[in-house]
Amino acid sequence: MKKRGKGMGCMWYPIGFTVMANPSAATVKVNEDGTATLITGTVETGQGSLTVLGQIAAEELGISTDDVHVVSADTDATPMDTGAIASRTTYVTGNAIQLAAEKAKNILFDVAAPMLGVRPDQLEAKDRRIQVKGFPQSCLPIGEVAAHAQNGAGTPALGSASYNPPTVAMDPETGQGKPFSTYVYATQIAEVEVDEETGEVEVLRIAAAHDCGTAINPMLVEGQIQGGISMGVGMAIQEEMLFDDEGRQINPNLTNYIMPTSLDMPDLEVDIVENFDPTGPFGAKGVGEPTAVATSAAICNAIYDAVGARIYNLPATAEKVLAAIKSKDHSDRQKYLPAG
Amino acid sequence: MRAFDFVSAESADQAISLLSEHGPNVIVLAGGTDILVDLKHAKHDPDVVVDITRAEDLKGIEVNDGGLRIGALVTHTQIMDDPYIRENFPALVHAAHTIGAVQTRNLGTLGGNLVTCVPSMDSGPALMALEAEVTVAGPDGTRRMGLEEFFVGPRKTVLEHNEVLLDVIIPRKNLGKPADFLKFGLRKGQALALVNAASALWVGEGNTFKDVKISLGAVAPTVIRAAAAEDFLEGREITPENMAEAGRLAVEDAKPIDDFRASASYRRDLIAVLTKRTLDNAYRLAQGG
Numbered sequence: 001m002k003k004r005g006k007g008m009g010c011m012w013y014p015i016g017f018t019v020m021a022n023p024s025a026a027t028v029k030v031n032e033d034g035t036a037t038l039i040t041g042t043v044e045t046g047q048g049s050l051t052v053l054g055q056i057a058a059e060e061l062g063i064s065t066d067d068v069h070v071v072s073a074d075t076d077a078t079p080m081d082t083g084a085i086a087s088r089t090t091y092v093t094g095n096a097i098q099l100a101a102e103k104a105k106n107i108l109f110d111v112a113a114p115m116l117g118v119r120p121d122q123l124e125a126k127d128r129r130i131q132v133k134g135f136p137q138s139c140l141p142i143g144e145v146a147a148h149a150q151n152g153a154g155t156p157a158l159g160s161a162s163y164n165p166p167t168v169a170m171d172p173e174t175g176q177g178k179p180f181s182t183y184v185y186a187t188q189i190a191e192v193e194v195d196e197e198t199g200e201v202e203v204l205r206i207a208a209a210h211d212c213g214t215a216i217n218p219m220l221v222e223g224q225i226q227g228g229i230s231m232g233v234g235m236a237i238q239e240e241m242l243f244d245d246e247g248r249q250i251n252p253n254l255t256n257y258i259m260p261t262s263l264d265m266p267d268l269e270v271d272i273v274e275n276f277d278p279t280g281p282f283g284a285k286g287v288g289e290p291t292a293v294a295t296s297a298a299i300c301n302a303i304y305d306a307v308g309a310r311i312y313n314l315p316a317t318a319e320k321v322l323a324a325i326k327s328k329d330h331s332d333r334q335k336y337l338p339a340g
Numbered sequence: 341m342r343a344f345d346f347v348s349a350e351s352a353d354q355a356i357s358l359l360s361e362h363g364p365n366v367i368v369l370a371g372g373t374d375i376l377v378d379l380k381h382a383k384h385d386p387d388v389v390v391d392i393t394r395a396e397d398l399k400g401i402e403v404n405d406g407g408l409r410i411g412a413l414v415t416h417t418q419i420m421d422d423p424y425i426r427e428n429f430p431a432l433v434h435a436a437h438t439i440g441a442v443q444t445r446n447l448g449t450l451g452g453n454l455v456t457c458v459p460s461m462d463s464g465p466a467l468m469a470l471e472a473e474v475t476v477a478g479p480d481g482t483r484r485m486g487l488e489e490f491f492v493g494p495r496k497t498v499l500e501h502n503e504v505l506l507d508v509i510i511p512r513k514n515l516g517k518p519a520d521f522l523k524f525g526l527r528k529g530q531a532l533a534l535v536n537a538a539s540a541l542w543v544g545e546g547n548t549f550k551d552v553k554i555s556l557g558a559v560a561p562t563v564i565r566a567a568a569a570e571d572f573l574e575g576r577e578i579t580p581e582n583m584a585e586a587g588r589l590a591v592e593d594a595k596p597i598d599d600f601r602a603s604a605s606y607r608r609d610l611i612a613v614l615t616k617r618t619l620d621n622a623y624r625l626a627q628g629g
Contacts, residue, residue, distance in 0.1 A: 197613045198524060238527060242600045250600045261441075261529030317526070319606040 004204070006191050007301025009294035015091050015286040016165040016181030022086075024093035025079035028057055028100040029158035030108060032150060034128055034143030035067045036101075041081030042093045043073035047227075047288065048220040049089045055216050056094045056281045060101035062125030063142060079162070087288035090216065091181070094281035095163035103159025111149040111157070112140055182277050184285050186210040188229070190266070190298035194306040199322025201237050201303055203264075206295065209271040213285030221287050222270045228291020229268060234259040236296035237316050341379050348391040352477055352504055355392045359502040360479055362388035366501055369393065370413055371448040373440065374456045398451070398506060401425065407512040412451025412505045416463075417442075419450060429510070430625070431466040431519040431538055438462050438523045441530050451505045454490070457497050457562065464491070464563035465538035466521040468555035470510045478503035491562035517542060517551075520621035522614045526601060533558040534602050535610040537590075539618035541573075543626045549573040554586070554619070559594035559611055566590035569615060583619040587612035 016022065027039040038057045044050045054068040061068075072078060081093060109120035112130040116123070116138055124133050131139035149157045168178035191205040208225050215221045238258040242250040251257045276283035300311050309324035347362070349355035359366050365387045369375055378384045392398060398413040401422050408429070410419070416436040419425055425432050439445055439453065439462045453463040454474065468487045476483050476490070479502055490497050499505065519540035525531025536557040544550030552573045554566040569586040576582050596607035 198610060200524070255532070256601070258526045258531075261527060263529035264527050318524075319602050322606065322609065 001197060002193050002195050003306040004191065004193050005302045005304065005306025006189060007298045007303070007305050008187060008189050009297030009299075009301065010185075010187045011290060011293040011297075012183050012185050013087065013290035013293060014180030014183055015087055017086055017088070017179065018165045018167045018181060019170065019177075019179050021164060022082050022088065022092060023162050023164040024081050024088075024096040025160065025162035026093065026097040026100040027079070027158060027160040028061070028097065028104045029156070030061060030104050030142065030146040030149075032143055032147040034063065034141060034146065035069060036061055036063060036104070037069045037071060038097060038101075039071045039078050040093060040097060041073060041075075041078040042089050043081075043084050045084050047084075047089075047224055048217065049084060049093075052090055052216050052220060052284075053094060053097055056097050056284075057101045059282060060098050060125075061105055061142070062130075063128050067128070079160075087184075087286040087290060089286070089288075090284050091213075091280050091286050092163055092165060094216075094284060095279075096161050098281040099161035099163060100159045103161060104157045105159075107149055107155050107157045107159070108142065108145045111153045111155065112145045115140060115145070115148065182213075182279055182285050184211050184213070184287065184290050185273075186290055186294055188232075188294040188298045190295070190302045192299060192302040192306055194303055194321065194325075195318075196307060196325060197322075199318040199320070199325060201299070201316060201318065201321055203233055203237070203266040203299060203302075205267045205269070206233075206298065207269040207271070208291070208294075209273055210287060210290065211273045211275045211285070212287040213275055213277040213280045214283035215272045215274055216282060216284050218272055221272055224287050225270045225272075225291045226268055228289070229295050230260050230265055232292040232295020233264065233266070233299070235292065235314055236299040238264070240315050240317075341382060342385055344386050345388045346391065347388060348394060350394050350396070352392075352395055352397050352506055355390055355395060355504050356477060356479060356502055358388075358390045359504070362390070364501040366390055368455075368504060370452040370455075371415065373444050373448040374452065392504065398504075403515070405512070406509055407515060408510040410450055410508045410510075412455075412507055413449050414451075416440075416445035416448050416450065416453075420445070428516045429466075429470070429519065431469070431521040431540070431622075435462050435466045435521040435523075435536075435538070438521075438525075438531075438533075438536075444530075450508060454487070454508070455497055455499060455505055457491055457493075457495050459494055459560065459562055460533040460536070460558035461563065462521075462523055462533060462536055462557070465536050465555040465557045466519060466540075467508060467510070468563055468565060469519055469521075469538040469540040469553040470514050470517060471540075471553060472508050472510050474508050475506040476503050477506050482506065484509075487563065488565060493561045514540065518622045518626035520618040520625065522618050522621075524610050524614060532601070535559055535596070535607055535614055537611065537614035537618050539615065539622045541619065541622050541626065543578065543623070544575070547578050548575055549578055549582070550575075552586075552619075554590060554615060556590060556594055556611060556615070559596040559607060561595075564593060566593040566615065568593050573619075578623055580620070583616045583623075584612075586619060587614075587616035590615040 113120040129139040165181035170177035188208045419436040521538040523536040541552045542550040569589040598604040
């Protein structure tokens, strides 16, 4: 009556498109109390990117994430950002922020070098201090250096930078070029239970292994993967915009546009595969959209494993799965494949 | 939404007199889970809203000489939590549990679900399979009737503007009658039923169906009884084949619609499956499992 099956979906996904301008910019200033202010145009949409971006600035400056005040997405004051889109924020905006923080840090090194009697290139920023590499006891609190930069040296500790993924134009003859800066990879495995009499698919479990470069904030990466899988489950078995003959949506509300509730969610097992990318901030790439890509393929393969029915157009609603179970001749494949 | 007056009743009698006084363009507010949405979308345009949430005589769950009485204001959560209902009527608990979300169940009332009378209501089938009756009170006194009579059409019951639903009564003969409820929606939580179904039965001599009652929701203008399936089963031996045949016959009692949620043909498939499964589950319950 109910049959179980397992299926796998694999994917790669591009991060940092280059076929058109894709810049981010940031300003980082180090304050006299040792805190820093990060000014960025990107917007937080609940994924936690401002936390990650603050972490990047903090890591570069050798201070705590708590010390970084993030000012974001104010069109009066912040630089324009290409957007919290295309899984680009950690990678593109993060690179701009790291560069801006590095500029501010270099000013601190220039100011601190004579105070500590060393060359700027012998200094590092760590534990809220500017210290001599290899001789951490020779150090100054970062706030003191920032205050001296402002009030003594007259070179306030701030830096602005932008980042645009390096472009390689597409060759009009061959179509070859470098359309994206880097790529991430993932595999998801779904276990489902299919009711052979109703076609209902219950997604029991999904295991997801994702490469995201360096996981700057593993808990947020895990949260994004979980969120992406919930969208993937909706895409696989529920979500569908329906239109009447005149192109008006029939289900423009959340009563009739069906998406998963917490009760529809499977048990999730997330594995982050860290993979340092030298072009990303501290080796990071991205994780946003890729999280939803493999889910529906894994679920549809699991449905096939369970009941031998192939679903070629999403979502695999219960009605569609039941029809496929009943026909089982798979001739409906022709119906859903593009002509030719 | 247009402005309206709001008055509050502290008893069923007071509600009836307020409704008579302000009618006919009045509506009753109980849990509000349907009414508040409808008011905002201007499906209702009342002059007066009569709030009955403080009417103590419309509350409470009790077993008396007549059977199990559930006050119209009892919430779905209260049904799910009631020890007597949990022990004797798991089908009512299942049905209550499938309604809306936790917040809806905390506010929404059994009476409200029945009075709103959408064909896909989840309270209807299990109560109808248990031959529940309702008490309606108006200026001229009270009357009792079965749910089949109470439901008139989509969003329409026999209630006049100055009448209120007092309570729902499961007759004494059916206390503890094995019954099951199943709902099929497009997802697990906060779903409208494509089809819902309930069956209640006693096991007669020689392992036969006795007093089988089957009810279906979302497949006709109101919740209905599947009479052809019931007649077929009565007195027959309890076998998987007979349950499956009852499922097929139940389809003939229904008039499912074709819409964007599902085709009529798929709904017919579901009627057969759900009917069969509720019969099987009710039988298992009768066997003590």
